[in-house]
Amino acid sequence: MRRTQNRGWWWVWGLIVTVAGAMGSRADDSPPDPTRYRSPGQLAISARAGRLAVADQTRRSVVLVDADKWKIAARVPLAGRPTAVVWDPAGSVLYAAEHGAGTVAVIDGAKGEVRSRIRVGKWPAALAAAPARTPRRLYVGNQDRHTVSVVQWDANGPQVVKEIPVSREPSDMEVTPDGRYVVVANLLPHGSGLDPDLSAEVSIVDTQTLSVAHAVKLPPGSTLVRGVCVGPKGRWAYVVHGLGRFTSPITQLERGWVNTYALSIIDVAEGHRRATVLLDELTRGAADPHSIVVSPDGRYVWISHTGVHEVSRVDVGLLHELFEGNVPKWLVDLKDGMRDNIWVEIQRDRSKISVLQDDLTALFIARAIERWPSGGTGPKGLALSADGTRLWVANYFSGGVSLLQTETGRVDTTLSLGAQPEPDAVRRGERIFHDATYAFQRWHSCASCHANEGRVDGLRWDFLADGIGNAKDTVSLVWLHHTEPMNRRATVATAKECARGGLQSTNGLVPTEQDVEDLYAYLTSLRPMPSPHLDENGRRTAAAVRGKAIFEGRAGCAQCHPAPYFTDRKMHNVGVLSPNEPDGRYDTPSLIEAYRTGPYLHDGRAVTLREVLVEHNEKGLHGKVKGLSEQQLKDLIEYVKSL
Numbered sequence: 001m002r003r004t005q006n007r008g009w010w011w012v013w014g015l016i017v018t019v020a021g022a023m024g025s026r027a028d029d030s031p032p033d034p035t036r037y038r039s040p041g042q043l044a045i046s047a048r049a050g051r052l053a054v055a056d057q058t059r060r061s062v063v064l065v066d067a068d069k070w071k072i073a074a075r076v077p078l079a080g081r082p083t084a085v086v087w088d089p090a091g092s093v094l095y096a097a098e099h100g101a102g103t104v105a106v107i108d109g110a111k112g113e114v115r116s117r118i119r120v121g122k123w124p125a126a127l128a129a130a131p132a133r134t135p136r137r138l139y140v141g142n143q144d145r146h147t148v149s150v151v152q153w154d155a156n157g158p159q160v161v162k163e164i165p166v167s168r169e170p171s172d173m174e175v176t177p178d179g180r181y182v183v184v185a186n187l188l189p190h191g192s193g194l195d196p197d198l199s200a201e202v203s204i205v206d207t208q209t210l211s212v213a214h215a216v217k218l219p220p221g222s223t224l225v226r227g228v229c230v231g232p233k234g235r236w237a238y239v240v241h242g243l244g245r246f247t248s249p250i251t252q253l254e255r256g257w258v259n260t261y262a263l264s265i266i267d268v269a270e271g272h273r274r275a276t277v278l279l280d281e282l283t284r285g286a287a288d289p290h291s292i293v294v295s296p297d298g299r300y301v302w303i304s305h306t307g308v309h310e311v312s313r314v315d316v317g318l319l320h321e322l323f324e325g326n327v328p329k330w331l332v333d334l335k336d337g338m339r340d341n342i343w344v345e346i347q348r349d350r351s352k353i354s355v356l357q358d359d360l361t362a363l364f365i366a367r368a369i370e371r372w373p374s375g376g377t378g379p380k381g382l383a384l385s386a387d388g389t390r391l392w393v394a395n396y397f398s399g400g401v402s403l404l405q406t407e408t409g410r411v412d413t414t415l416s417l418g419a420q421p422e423p424d425a426v427r428r429g430e431r432i433f434h435d436a437t438y439a440f441q442r443w444h445s446c447a448s449c450h451a452n453e454g455r456v457d458g459l460r461w462d463f464l465a466d467g468i469g470n471a472k473d474t475v476s477l478v479w480l481h482h483t484e485p486m487n488r489r490a491t492v493a494t495a496k497e498c499a500r501g502g503l504q505s506t507n508g509l510v511p512t513e514q515d516v517e518d519l520y521a522y523l524t525s526l527r528p529m530p531s532p533h534l535d536e537n538g539r540r541t542a543a544a545v546r547g548k549a550i551f552e553g554r555a556g557c558a559q560c561h562p563a564p565y566f567t568d569r570k571m572h573n574v575g576v577l578s579p580n581e582p583d584g585r586y587d588t589p590s591l592i593e594a595y596r597t598g599p600y601l602h603d604g605r606a607v608t609l610r611e612v613l614v615e616h617n618e619k620g621l622h623g624k625v626k627g628l629s630e631q632q633l634k635d636l637i638e639y640v641k642s643l
C-alpha cells in the first residue's frame with residue numbers, strides 16, 4: 001500500500017523533474033532560480049538585544065534569531081543580496097548592505113522591519129559602525145567603486161559626507177574601539193601580473209582626516225582578503241587571506257606549493273604588518289578563510305574556512321609573546337633534530353619573523369592553532385557572544401547556523417533557517433566549486449583562484465598544459481561555454497573538458513562523472529552582473545554610446561571582439577609577446593565584465609584598460625587606436641567598462 005502511494009508520488013515528481021529539465025534546456029541562458037535555497041552568509045550579534053542577524057544570501061533576506069531561545073524571531077526581505085550586516089552600537093538598529101540595489105537597509109531590530117534606506121555604491125559589500133561614545137557614523141565599502149562611503153547623520157537624516165578611494169574591492173572592515181581608524185580589507189591585488197611582489201593590501205582609514213593613512217601591503221601572492229577584525233585595545237588588526245605561490249610553476253599541490261592560507265597581524269596606528277602566519281598543516285590545507293572574530297580579552301581569534309568546512313582558533317596572545325622573543329621553555333626544548341625551531345630562531349633574530357609566511361609548522365609546534373568541524377558545509381560568517389563563550393557559525397551550503405562552545409570547540413546545536421530543498425545539479429556544482437575537500441590534501445577549491453563566483457584572483461599561474469615558465473592571468477568563467485576553446489592558448493577544446501580537467505589536474509583527484517556534470521551545470525549557470533558603469537536606469541552613458549561606435553567602427557575592435565560574447569573564439573597575434581611564446585598568438589578573450597577582471601592580457605601585464613590599448617600596444621597591432629583623440633580613447637574605454 002505504502003509502496004503504491006510512493007510510486008504515485010514519484011510519478012508526479014518525475015513529471016515535475018521532466019518539465020523543469022525541459023525548461024532548463026529550452027532556456028539555456030536563464031539559470032535556475034537559486035532563491036529557493038537558504039544560504040547564510042554573514043552574521044552579527046547584538047549583545048544588548050540578544051539578537052543574532054543572519055544574512056541569507058540566496059533568499060535575499062535577513063533572519064533575526066533570538067539568541068537565547070534559539071528561535072527565529074523575524075525574517076526581513078531585502079532589496080539586494082545581503083553581503084554584510086552590522087548592528088549600531090546600541091544594538092537596536094541593524095544595517096544590511098543590499099548588493100546590486102545600491103542601498104543599505106536600516107532595520108528596526110526589535111520589529112524586524114526596514115525603516116529606511118541609505119543610497120551608496122551599487123555593490124555595497126562591507127559595513128562598519130562607529131563605536132559608542134563617538135559621533136554616529138556608518139562606513140560602507142563599495143565593491144564596484146573601490147571606495148568607502150562615510151555616512152553621517154544630521155537633522156535631515158543620513159548623508160554620505162565623503163567617499164574615500166581604497167585599493168580594490170573592499171570586502172570587510174572594522175573600526176578601532178576609539179573610533180579613530182577603519183581597517184579595510186581589499187579582496188584582490190591591484191597591480192601587474194609581472195610584478196613578483198603583487199599582493200592585496202589593507203587600507204587603514206583615518207576617521208579624522210577621512211583619508212587613507214596607511215596602505216599595508218600583504219606578502220607577495222596575497223589575495224582573497226575576506227575577513228578583518230580589531231583587537232579590544234585597538235592596537236592590532238587581524239586579517240585572513242589566501243597566499244598564492246604564483247611565481248612557482250604548478251608541478252605539484254603538496255605542502256602548500258600552490259595555495260596557502262594566512263593570518264596577517266597589523267599594527268593599526270603604525271600601519272605596519274607585524275607578521276603573517278600560515279593556518280595550514282603540512283598535509284592539510286585550511287582553504288578559503290572567510291571571517292575572523294576576536295575574543296573579548298583579545299587572546300584568541302576564530303576563523304571560518306569555507307573550503308574545508310572548519311573553524312580554527314588561533315592563540316594570538318601567545319603569538320604576540322613569541323614575536324617578542326618570550327618563548328616558553330617546553331617550546332625552546334622542542335628541537336628539530338639538532339636544530340632549534342623557528343620560534344627560537346626568532347628569539348635570537350627578530351628579523352626572522354618574515355620567514356613565518358613560508359613556514360607550515362610554526363603554529364602547530366607552538367600549539368597556537370586548533371581546527372574543528374564547523375557543524376555544516378561552507379562556513380562563512382562568524383559571531384562571538386560578549387562573554388566569549390559561544391561562537392555562531394553560518395554554514396552557507398547546509399543552510400543553518402551552528403553554535404559552538406568556545407571552551408571545547410564542539411558544536412552544541414544547529415538552527416536551520418528553514419526547509420532546505422534537495423540541491424539540484426547547479427547547487428551541487430556550486431558546492432563542488434567551493435569545496436577544497438575535492439582537492440588533494442584540501443589545498444584549494446576552484447574558488448580559491450576564481451573568486452567572486454567564478455571570476456578572478458588578480459594573480460597569474462603557471463600551469464603546465466601550455467609549457468613551463470609562461471604563467472597566465474586567471475580568467476573569468478562567465479559564459480565559458482560560449483567562448484570555447486578554453487584557456488589563453490586554446491589548450492582545451494570544450495568547457496566540459498575544462499571542468500573535468502580542473503578537478504583532475506588542478507585539484508589532483510579523480511572526479512566521478514556526476515561531479516563533472518554538476519560542476520559543469522554550475523559553471524554554465526554563471527551570468528554576468530549588469531555593469532556598475534551603466535547609469536541609474538541600466539543604460540549606457542553618453543560616453544559609452546560614443547565609445548560603442550568607435551569600437552564597432554574605426555577602431556576595428558568588433559572584428560575580433562564581436563557581440564554578444566565579444567570574442568571570435570580565434571587566436572591572434574596582437575603584438576603582446578612573451579619570451580617562451582614567440583608566435584604571440586592568444587585566444588581572444590571575452591570583454592564581458594572586463595571592468596572587474598584585471599589585470600589584463602595573457603600574463604596580466606596590463607593593470608588598466610588604457611594600458612592594454614596604449615602602453616602595451618606600441619606596434620598598433622591591437623585595434624586601430626593610434627589615430628584616436630584622447631576623448632575618443634576615453635569613450636572607447638567607457639564602452640568596454642559597460643559590457
Ligand code: HEC
Nearest residue numbers: 445446449461472473474475486487488498499502503506
Ligand atoms: C591555482 C589557481 C586556479 C585554480 C585552483 C583553478 N583555476 Fe581555473 N584557471 C586558472 C588560470 C590561471 C586559468 C587560465 C589558464 C590559461 O589561460 O592557460 C584558468 C582557466 C580556467 C578555465 C578556462 C576558462 C576560459 O574561458 O578559457 C576554466 C573552465 C577553469 N579554469 C575552471 C576551473 C575549475 C572548474 C577549477 C576547480 C576544479 C579551477 N579552474 C581551479 C586558475 C585556477
Ligand code: HEC
Nearest residue numbers: 555556557560572576586587588589600601602612622623
Ligand atoms: C586582431 C584581433 C583583435 C582586435 C582587432 C582587437 N583585439 Fe583585443 N584582444 C585580442 C587578443 C588575441 C587578445 C589577448 C591578448 C593577450 O592575451 O595577450 C585581446 C585582449 C584584449 C583585452 C584584454 C582582456 C583580458 O581579459 O585580458 C582587451 C581589454 C581588449 N582586447 C580590447 C580591445 C579593444 C578595445 C580593441 C579595439 C581597439 C581590440 N581589443 C581589438 C584580439 C583583438
